Amino acid sequence: MRATKTLLPLLLPLLAGACGLREPLRPAPGESMPPAPAMAPRAMTTDELLAPPPIGRPGRVDELLRRSEEREDDRFDLPPGDIPVDTDGASNSQDAPDQ
Incomplete structure (x- = not known):
């Protein structure tokens, strides 16, 4: 027993290693290999x-980060479209008090 x-x-x-692959893989009986991709020679x-x-x-x-670097200004880093942007420094009409 010991x-x-x-x-x-x-x-x-x-035993697990002995049940491994012994011959190249082939399609199952009655099946065929996939067709060649378009424009492929074989x-x-x-x-x-x-x-x-x-x-x-x-x-x-x-590649490790070797030193800190300032990020360049990204002209495509824009705010979402649903948030009004104040470009001239004036307040938005929604924020202005009613007169």
């Missing part, structure tokens, strides 16, 4: 279909 408890944790990873292989696109796994940027 040998079983000792060998079981060692054998489980071996259909994609199984490995190409399984590889994630660059947008799925973008490269990591390891």
Whole structure:
């Protein structure tokens, strides 16, 4: 019983690894590979279909912030359209008292 408890944790990873891929992937019986993309010279292989696109796994940027920098003025940083903007310094008609 003691040998079983000792060998079981060692054998489980071996058994799990043994049931892995032994031959290249193929479509299920009766199915076919996906058609080639438009304007592609050939259909994609199984490995190409399984590889994630660059947008799925973008490269990591390891550049650290080395120093603080003032942000430049952004001319497209505008307030939302539903908030009236006072450009000439005068108060809005909504804020002005009735006369």
